[in-house]
Structure formats: structure tokens, C-alpha cells
Amino acid sequence: MTEATSDLLVVVVAYGAPEVLSTCLEALEGAYPVIVVDNSSSADVRRVVERVEAHYVDPGANLGFASGVNLALTKVTGIRGNVLLLNPDAVVAPAVVEQLHRALEASPRLACVAPAQHASGSPTMDRVCWPFPTPARAWLEAIGLGRFQRSCDFLIGSILLLRGAALIDVGGFDERFFLYAEETDWQYRAAQKGWGVELCSDLDAIHAGAGTDHDERRRTLRFHAGIERYVRKWYGGRGWLVFRVGSIVGATIRSVVLIGPRRRAAAERRRLYMSGPDNRARRAAALPPPLSRVPEFRGEPRP
Numbered sequence: 001m002t003e004a005t006s007d008l009l010v011v012v013v014a015y016g017a018p019e020v021l022s023t024c025l026e027a028l029e030g031a032y033p034v035i036v037v038d039n040s041s042s043a044d045v046r047r048v049v050e051r052v053e054a055h056y057v058d059p060g061a062n063l064g065f066a067s068g069v070n071l072a073l074t075k076v077t078g079i080r081g082n083v084l085l086l087n088p089d090a091v092v093a094p095a096v097v098e099q100l101h102r103a104l105e106a107s108p109r110l111a112c113v114a115p116a117q118h119a120s121g122s123p124t125m126d127r128v129c130w131p132f133p134t135p136a137r138a139w140l141e142a143i144g145l146g147r148f149q150r151s152c153d154f155l156i157g158s159i160l161l162l163r164g165a166a167l168i169d170v171g172g173f174d175e176r177f178f179l180y181a182e183e184t185d186w187q188y189r190a191a192q193k194g195w196g197v198e199l200c201s202d203l204d205a206i207h208a209g210a211g212t213d214h215d216e217r218r219r220t221l222r223f224h225a226g227i228e229r230y231v232r233k234w235y236g237g238r239g240w241l242v243f244r245v246g247s248i249v250g251a252t253i254r255s256v257v258l259i260g261p262r263r264r265a266a267a268e269r270r271r272l273y274m275s276g277p278d279n280r281a282r283r284a285a286a287l288p289p290p291l292s293r294v295p296e297f298r299g300e301p302r303p
């Protein structure tokens with residue numbers, strides 16, 4: 001087994017699916033301290049966590065991802081090293097974690113790094129690095145020019161190694177984000193303070209995606225509601241209006257020119273943006289009302 005980095009903490013926010021979580025945790029081979037926040041308050045999840053001797057936290061309610069990560073980090077007395085955020089439906093070997101850690105440490109102004117990722121058994125790599133959502137970008141996507149501007153502004157949060165010093169500098173995750181866009185928001189705030197991100201494309205890990213939520217409609221509502229909350233936060237009501245209209249125009253065009261399932265998906269997206277993703281998600285009980293809390297973390301050693 002690869003020698004583990006002693007000052008690296010793994011945080012997993014889980015929701016049910018104990019078999020999936022078990023595969024995730026066992027792949028780490030006990031190399032790192034792990035905190036699992038169980039948003040499902042499941043006895044089966046607790047048994048999995050205790051079997052691998054990780055630290056189990058039951059918040060008593062489904063807090064979502066941002067609040068779950070923040071809760072995990074309050075369980076340590078201070079952030080001494082770096083923090084690996086790991087989805088329960090992701091699998092990463094300790095050797096890859098160590099290489100990620102070395103890549104992060106090699107560039108002092110990197111806030112976070114991530115490996116290339118793919119679904120188990122699939123040769124196709126998923127897209128891990130994305131540009132920040134903006135009202136202007138919504139219109140570039142609408143008219144088909146988005147593919148010419150593929151900047152790497154933020155990394156998805158499925159397997160994301162955060163620098164402890166950046167967490168202390170930037171603060172925790174904004175808890176108005178329930179499941180999506182919280183990592184986007186955190187990395188945008190980090191960028192404003194001069195931090196960067198890096199995709200380690202030579203490293204490889206598995207991320208199934210949707211491993212703990214098989215309801216595609218609910219995932220879609222949460223995803224686009226997260227985008228709405230992000231755009232409203234950084235661009236205000238007018239910026240959201242520009243973004244929303246651009247998204248409606250783009251979806252309308254695609255619902256005409258595409259065929260089959262892609263046409264139906266575009267038509268559904270048009271309806272979603274016509275009604276407003278956040279409003280529709282809350283009406284469907286897919287999201288709680290938005291909060292706005294960004295905790296600060298200290299840099300004291302863990303016991």
C-alpha cells in the first residue's frame with residue numbers, strides 16, 4: 001500500500017446506498033482519516049462507516065452537500081492539512097490520492113486539484129473542468145459558440161482535493177447551495193483571491209454519477225436550481241434574467257433542430273427555465289429554501 005499523507009483528511013457526504021459507499025471507502029484502504037456525514041441517517045450507512053473505522057456523523061436531516069462538508073469540517077479542531085472531498089459513488093486509489101497531493105503541493109497558489117474521471121467500465125472520460133457560468137456564456141451557448149470557449153475555471157466536486165490554506169482563506173461552502181454549484185461558487189471565490197485550479201489529466205479515477213439518487217428529474221431540478229442560485233448571487237436579478245432568457249432561446253433552438261431524446265430534453269429545459277428552476281425545484285420538494293451561511297475555518301492542528 002502507498003504510504004499515506006498524514007495531514008490529509010477525507011470528507012464524504014453520503015445519502016443511503018450503503019453498498020456504493022462501502023466500495024468507495026474500501027478503495028481508500030484505511031490510508032487516511034475519513035469523516036462521513038450521513039444525510040440519510042441510515043443504520044446501514046452507519047454500519048459501513050464503523051466497519052472501515054471512519055468517523056460517522058448523523059446530522060438528523062438531509063443537509064445537502066455544502067452544509068454536509070461544512071459540518072464535517074467543524075468536527076476537527078482546526079484545518080492542518082488538505083481535504084479530499086469524495087463522492088460516495090467515486091472510487092480513487094491511495095496511489096492516485098498521493099499523486100494529487102503532490103500536484104497540489106507543487107504549486108503553492110493552487111486551491112484544488114482533481115483527477116480525470118470516468119464511469120466504471122467506460123473508456124470515455126467525463127468532463128471534469130468547466131468555465132464559470134455567466135449571463136454572456138448562456139448566450140454563447142444559445143447561438144452555438146460555447147464550444148469555442150472551453151476555459152478550465154472550476155473542477156467538479158466528485159473527487160476534489162482542497163488546499164487547507166485555501167479553505168482557511170476562502171472560507172467554507174456557501175450553504176445556499178444544496179447539491180450543485182457549491183464547488184463552482186467556492187472556486188469562484190478562490191479565484192477572486194488569486195487561487196487557481198488544475199485538472200491532473202494524467203491521473204485516473206472512477207465516478208459513477210447519480211450513484212445515490214436515481215431520480216433523473218429531481219437531479220435535473222437541483223442542478224439547474226443550483227445554477228440559478230449561483231447566477232443570482234454573482235450577477236443579481238438582471239444578470240439572472242439575461243441568463244434565463246439566453247437559456248430559453250438556446251433550448252428553443254435545440255428543441256427544433258434536434259431529434260429524438262435530445263429534442264425532448266431541450267423542450268423540457270425550455271419549460272424549466274420558463275417557470276424558473278429554483279421555484280420549480282422547491283415546489284417539487286427537491287430543495288429546501290436557500291440559506292446563506294459561509295463558515296470560517298481556523299488553521300489549528302487536529303488532535
